[in-house]
Amino acid sequence: MQITLLRNLVQEMAGEGSGQIVDILFDKRDINEFLIAKKMNLTINQVRNILYKLSAEGLVSFTRKKDKRKGWYIYFWTLNTEKCLMKLEVELTKKLEELKQAQKQREYGRYYTCKNCNIEVTEEKALEDDFSCSECAEVYTLVDNTNNLKELKGKITKRENELNEIKQELESVRVKTKKVTDAAQKKLAAKKSKGKKAKGKSSKAKKVTKPKKTKQKK
Numbered sequence: 001m002q003i004t005l006l007r008n009l010v011q012e013m014a015g016e017g018s019g020q021i022v023d024i025l026f027d028k029r030d031i032n033e034f035l036i037a038k039k040m041n042l043t044i045n046q047v048r049n050i051l052y053k054l055s056a057e058g059l060v061s062f063t064r065k066k067d068k069r070k071g072w073y074i075y076f077w078t079l080n081t082e083k084c085l086m087k088l089e090v091e092l093t094k095k096l097e098e099l100k101q102a103q104k105q106r107e108y109g110r111y112y113t114c115k116n117c118n119i120e121v122t123e124e125k126a127l128e129d130d131f132s133c134s135e136c137a138e139v140y141t142l143v144d145n146t147n148n149l150k151e152l153k154g155k156i157t158k159r160e161n162e163l164n165e166i167k168q169e170l171e172s173v174r175v176k177t178k179k180v181t182d183a184a185q186k187k188l189a190a191k192k193s194k195g196k197k198a199k200g201k202s203s204k205a206k207k208v209t210k211p212k213k214t215k216q217k218k
Ligand SMILES: [Zn+2]
Pocket: 114, 115, 116, 117, 118, 133, 134, 135, 136, 137, 138
């Protein structure tokens, strides 16, 4: 699992320092929010703030239980791995497209630089400036794109690998989820047919007792 990517995603959604929550919730279910707060060294309200933001994006889900002694609700949180991976897939695809766009521009476009000001301009801007810097009047020099392209290529390969891994993980999570849902549905179906039988019995029993009571009252 791409834990680092997940951490970054959470941080993007819920703010700096929230990524640690991934390590606490990952591969577990129904984690008590007080435990999360303790582990993250945050107040319960700070933790809830993070979790509500993630919940709004569908990245976490909760169940709640009433604390009988204190009378308030305690929330138990679970990371929605499939949703997280889907979100990562979308984000990575977008980033990859941006990188490929930038690569195209570097491959086919010309860029100029002013060595004094350490700035870079497009060919269009250089033409506009008559090929001398608008700040210091130094003549622009043509940028060698070799290093830029090399760097972009590396970034693209990295993102492509990440995206492939995410896709594979998503696939295996979906297979797992399907198995769990199928099993749960079978269980539910079995329970329902049992419940029907039990209900039938109890309603028969009621019918027998009711007429007796009415007779007594009369
Ligand atoms: Zn300049």
